[in-house]
Amino acid sequence: MADTQTLAPAPAPTGDARPAPERFAEQYVPRFVDKWDALIDWDRRKASEADFFVERLRAAGARRVLDVAAGTGFHSVALIEAGFEVVAVDGSAAMLEQARANAARRGHTLEAIHADWRELGTKVTGTFDAVVCLGSSFPHLFDAGDRRHVLGEFAARIAPGGLLMLDHRNFDAIRAHRYKSSGNFYYCGTGAKVSVDHADETLCRFRYDFADRETYTLEVYPVLENEMRGLLEDAGFEAVETFGDFKRVFDIYATDFVIHVARRP
Ligand code: SAM
Numbered sequence: 001m002a003d004t005q006t007l008a009p010a011p012a013p014t015g016d017a018r019p020a021p022e023r024f025a026e027q028y029v030p031r032f033v034d035k036w037d038a039l040i041d042w043d044r045r046k047a048s049e050a051d052f053f054v055e056r057l058r059a060a061g062a063r064r065v066l067d068v069a070a071g072t073g074f075h076s077v078a079l080i081e082a083g084f085e086v087v088a089v090d091g092s093a094a095m096l097e098q099a100r101a102n103a104a105r106r107g108h109t110l111e112a113i114h115a116d117w118r119e120l121g122t123k124v125t126g127t128f129d130a131v132v133c134l135g136s137s138f139p140h141l142f143d144a145g146d147r148r149h150v151l152g153e154f155a156a157r158i159a160p161g162g163l164l165m166l167d168h169r170n171f172d173a174i175r176a177h178r179y180k181s182s183g184n185f186y187y188c189g190t191g192a193k194v195s196v197d198h199a200d201e202t203l204c205r206f207r208y209d210f211a212d213r214e215t216y217t218l219e220v221y222p223v224l225e226n227e228m229r230g231l232l233e234d235a236g237f238e239a240v241e242t243f244g245d246f247k248r249v250f251d252i253y254a255t256d257f258v259i260h261v262a263r264r265p
Helices: 021-027 030-040 042-049 052-059 074-081 093-105 117-123 144-156 171-175 225-234
Strands: 003-005 064-067 085-090 111-114 128-133 158-169 192-199 204-210 214-220 238-244 257-263
Touching: 021 214, 030 042, 030 093, 030 192, 030 204, 030 214, 042 074, 052 074, 052 128, 052 158, 064 074, 074 085, 074 093, 085 093, 085 117, 093 111, 117 144, 144 158, 144 225, 158 171, 158 225, 171 192, 171 204, 225 238, 225 257
Parallel strands: 003 214, 064 085, 064 128, 085 111, 128 158
Antiparallel strands: 158 257, 192 204, 204 214, 238 257
16 A cells, blocks of 8 residues: 555635635655655756856846745755855745755755745845746645735845746646656656646646655646736736746647746836
């Protein structure tokens, strides 16, 4: 029998049961966090991104970067190694602990702050040249008011002219039941199978089956590409550019991840 960790409530037939907004951190139990790096495979993920984020940060003249969804530290470490000053934030203490350890193993001391985005301004002060929110983290926000509020929190941490880079799974394809992950981006590890367990317009549940027969689920809000662009524009961001799997021209039904790059006026 597979060891299935049901970390979030299964949706009721009415579709009204989903994790309370504050429950995102509960989904990242320590055993799942331990497996996260095998899931993403740092080397393959780095190769697939091909410096996409580093190039855009350099082009914008960025120096200080706030990684608000640090997870186990993949982007924080990559950006430190590319020469940026990085502050890492995450709402999961388990993720942050792993990020600190991963950074230390590579000879870096990571400045890591445990904070929920909804109260970012109470934990992180000052502004940065860029905020990055990567790895399909933003869809952890189920509440429409939270999504708008959090984009305001991100904007408040970005200096005028600075960048916000934010990505998400291709929920356009997932909601149309036309999604087939290439396995080439983000989750590049080969020791786990990621599948969509449930998808409708309000809830997407991913299932992670690991080679050791442990299974975990993650529940997120399935934000659409145009919906996310609208949210960014409503939050006052401009020059919003959208990429599919790091390409400017892309087929929405043959894309794993959607990446938005926006500027704070
Ligand atoms: N960026 C990492 C990566 O790509 O490997 C981690 C991605 S993981 C899917 C999402 C991360 O966002 C988790 O570490 C989670 O704790 C964090 N997160 C989700 N909602 C959050 C919130 N409201 N405040 C702070 N962190 C949050």
